[in-house]
Amino acid sequence: MDILYKAFVEPFLFMSEAPDLLLQTLWEGLVSGVLYALIALGFVLIFKASGVFNFAQGIMVVFAALTLVGLYEKGVPALLALLLTAGVMLLLAIAVERIVLRPLVNQPDIILFMATFGLTYFLVGLGELVFGGSPKEMIADALYLPQGTTELTLLGGPVRFQHLDIAAAVIASIIIAALAVFFSRTRIGRALRAVADSHKAALSVGISLNQIWVIVWFAAGIVALVAGIMWGARSGVSFSLQIIALKALPVLILGGFTSVPGAIIGGLIVGVGEKVGEFYWGPLVGGGIDTWLAYVIALLFLLYRPQGLFGERIIERI
Amino acid sequence: MLYREAGQFKTTYFSDMAVFRLREDRTGLAVVVVAAYGLAFVGTDFLLQAVLIPFLVFSLAAIGLNILTGYAGQLSLGTGAFMGVGAYSCYKLMTAFPDVNVIIWILVSGLFSAAVGALFGLPSLRIKGFYLAVATLAAQFFLQWCFIRVPWLVNYNVSGALDAPLRTVFSIPVVGATATSQARYIVVLTLVIALTWLASNLVRGRIGRMWIAVRDMDLAAELIGIRPLQTKLLAFAVSSYYCGVAGALMVFLWYGGAEYDVFNINQSFFILFMVIIGGLGSLIGSFFGAALIFIMPILLGIILPALLVPFGLSIGAETIEHLRFMIVGALIIFFLIVEPHGLARLWQIGKQKLLVWPFPY
Numbered sequence: 186m187d188i189l190y191k192a193f194v195e196p197f198l199f200m201s202e203a204p205d206l207l208l209q210t211l212w213e214g215l216v217s218g219v220l221y222a223l224i225a226l227g228f229v230l231i232f233k234a235s236g237v238f239n240f241a242q243g244i245m246v247v248f249a250a251l252t253l254v255g256l257y258e259k260g261v262p263a264l265l266a267l268l269l270t271a272g273v274m275l276l277l278a279i280a281v282e283r284i285v286l287r288p289l290v291n292q293p294d295i296i297l298f299m300a301t302f303g304l305t306y307f308l309v310g311l312g313e314l315v316f317g318g319s320p321k322e323m324i325a326d327a328l329y330l331p332q333g334t335t336e337l338t339l340l341g342g343p344v345r346f347q348h349l350d351i352a353a354a355v356i357a358s359i360i361i362a363a364l365a366v367f368f369s370r371t372r373i374g375r376a377l378r379a380v381a382d383s384h385k386a387a388l389s390v391g392i393s394l395n396q397i398w399v400i401v402w403f404a405a406g407i408v409a410l411v412a413g414i415m416w417g418a419r420s421g422v423s424f425s426l427q428i429i430a431l432k433a434l435p436v437l438i439l440g441g442f443t444s445v446p447g448a449i450i451g452g453l454i455v456g457v458g459e460k461v462g463e464f465y466w467g468p469l470v471g472g473g474i475d476t477w478l479a480y481v482i483a484l485l486f487l488l489y490r491p492q493g494l495f496g497e498r499i500i501e502r503i
Numbered sequence: 504m505l506y507r508e509a510g511q512f513k514t515t516y517f518s519d520m521a522v523f524r525l526r527e528d529r530t531g532l533a534v535v536v537v538a539a540y541g542l543a544f545v546g547t548d549f550l551l552q553a554v555l556i557p558f559l560v561f562s563l564a565a566i567g568l569n570i571l572t573g574y575a576g577q578l579s580l581g582t583g584a585f586m587g588v589g590a591y592s593c594y595k596l597m598t599a600f601p602d603v604n605v606i607i608w609i610l611v612s613g614l615f616s617a618a619v620g621a622l623f624g625l626p627s628l629r630i631k632g633f634y635l636a637v638a639t640l641a642a643q644f645f646l647q648w649c650f651i652r653v654p655w656l657v658n659y660n661v662s663g664a665l666d667a668p669l670r671t672v673f674s675i676p677v678v679g680a681t682a683t684s685q686a687r688y689i690v691v692l693t694l695v696i697a698l699t700w701l702a703s704n705l706v707r708g709r710i711g712r713m714w715i716a717v718r719d720m721d722l723a724a725e726l727i728g729i730r731p732l733q734t735k736l737l738a739f740a741v742s743s744y745y746c747g748v749a750g751a752l753m754v755f756l757w758y759g760g761a762e763y764d765v766f767n768i769n770q771s772f773f774i775l776f777m778v779i780i781g782g783l784g785s786l787i788g789s790f791f792g793a794a795l796i797f798i799m800p801i802l803l804g805i806i807l808p809a810l811l812v813p814f815g816l817s818i819g820a821e822t823i824e825h826l827r828f829m830i831v832g833a834l835i836i837f838f839l840i841v842e843p844h845g846l847a848r849l850w851q852i853g854k855q856k857l858l859v860w861p862f863p864y
Contacts, residue, residue: 295572313824
């Protein structure tokens with residue numbers, strides 16, 4: 186009975202006793218949720234347009250952040266470095282399309298998935314070769330990212346808001362809104378949606394698949410760059426950021442692989458669930474549960490809705 | 504001329520259905536097996552301990568994953584954790600009952616792994632493809648967390664690591680610091696051969712056909728009377744059994760002790776590579792894949808410096824490591840582009856060509 190009390194009553198009592206702590210936890214969860222959503226967005230973009238489950242998204246985040254910091258350390262002004270990094274991501278997109286995707290058209294999904302694995306290894310090696318394997322500081326000041334914290338008294342207690350977190354949430358929202366507009370209002374966006382619906386039909390109305398792939402990989406690269414800057418500013422730029430990218434996977438299955446709003450809402454659910462779970466229930470089992478909690482949430486969720494929250498309904502035919 | 508079907512008449516159904524129908528195949532296999540045992544006596548410690556034992560262990564794990572992914576069509580990224588379950592349960596059994604032959608415990612520990620695998624295979628009934636792959640990540644991370652947080656698993660050992668106590672088979676030490684690499688190699692080789700033989704019969708029989716039917720189209724398989732739940736769970740259980748045994752072998756006969764970190768997500772990916780590069784749905788492909796993925800980096804580590812030094816480019820160990828990563832990545836993409844069906848397909852094509860050589864008309 187004691188364990189049941191600890192698991193099902195005590196955390197809620199604690200929540201109602203200290204609402205400010207709950208608010209703080211929720212806020213932190215929301216911020217990391219937004220950042221998970223940003224990484225998940227990169228996956229969704231590529232999955233929608235090319236049906237490739239891009240495992241390399243995580244390393245793209247690291248690679249973009251490394252390039253940015255590396256260029257800055259070589260003496261390039263920060264904003265120019267930002268542009269150059271975007272250029273590098275474009276080159277990467279073109280190279281991936283030419284070298285990896287084009288020869289592998291029409292292969293089974295798992296083969297393409299494996300190819301992005303190869304890409305991951307390649308980028309890990311390249312990044313370490315060029316920029317060295319040691320962790321780096323993100324150039325938050327030079328990019329005019331705000332620092333410091335604001336403390337507000339809410340619900341009878343102090344709640345801290347890191348300015349950086351606020352900026353991250355705002356920037357991520359802007360990116361997401363921009364992508365939404367891009368997808369629904371522009372010519373290229375329409376083409377992208379057409380490709381997502383059916384490759385063959387899109388080809389038959391004269392949409393160049395190769396071009397579209399370059400565009401989505403580039404867009405995913407830009408999203409990766411933003412995610413890299415934000416995560417980098419929070420926890421430093423190193424190859425361990427890759428693990429964070431794996432956290433985007435439960436976000437994906439929660440939201441559905443093909444849905445942009447799904448990625449965002451899934452990200453928020455995972456971020457909040459993880460932080461709240463770790464804070465209130467973690468001590469019960471010895472802590473550290475945030476490494477797997479997200480996956481288990483997603484797994485339980487999938488048992489009820491196999492296609493995720495907003496995924497397209499799975500229709501199977503024989 | 505050496506490899507011909509002509510003249511080998513099958514007079515019974517039994518001989519017609521044999522795994523190796525050609526005399527040349529059978530002698531070839533016998534030669535390989537004898538040579539493998541022979542290597543135990545002529546090979547150096549480095550060859551046995553750092554190349555052949557890991558190769559065999561990874562082959563076994565790859566066979567396990569291949570049963571699940573290649574034959575039953577269920578993508579799994581939890582291989583590393585299932586290997587861990589095997590290793591930890593083997594440790595518990597070995598230390599709780601020290602008098603029982605260690606080989607028995609290695610084989611029994613796979614059963615624990617199989618049970619855990621079947622448990623985490625339950626979602627496979629509802630979810631498929633990449634969704635399932637991510638779901639198996641839950642197994643990977645949850646089990647790895649258990650390895651860290653449950654001190655009972657390592658007998659409340661302060662270091663939190665698995666160590667290999669001395670265990671003998673016929674009074675020859677095979678586990679523990681005093682075991683020679685020769686003894687370890689023979690044990691690993693024997694187990695791998697036995698389990699491969701078992702697997703090759705399993706995948707050709709009724710069970711294997713059920714798996715293949717589910718892989719090719721699970722709805723259709725259900726319509727012809729195959730129960731999807733039992734079939735998929737059996738695939739998860741058998742696959743995890745192989746992985747678990749491989750994990751136990753890896754810790755106690757290769758590393759001689761390990762920490763939880765050995766069973767991390769990269770291990771799972773590593774084995775998935777082997778399966779894909781070797782060829783999905785092919786047992787011999789698992790061996791090829793393990794050989795390529797495991798031995799290629801070792802060879803690159805030897806070849807790269809040798810290639811670069813004559814040009815006056817002496818490079819540091821770190822740079823070599825980075826280059827190795829890049830080359831392995833590039834080679835994976837290259838192999839996928841050249842032969843998406845894996846090395847097993849190349850092997851098959853080679854055999855076909857050899858059958859009609861030198862007059863391919």
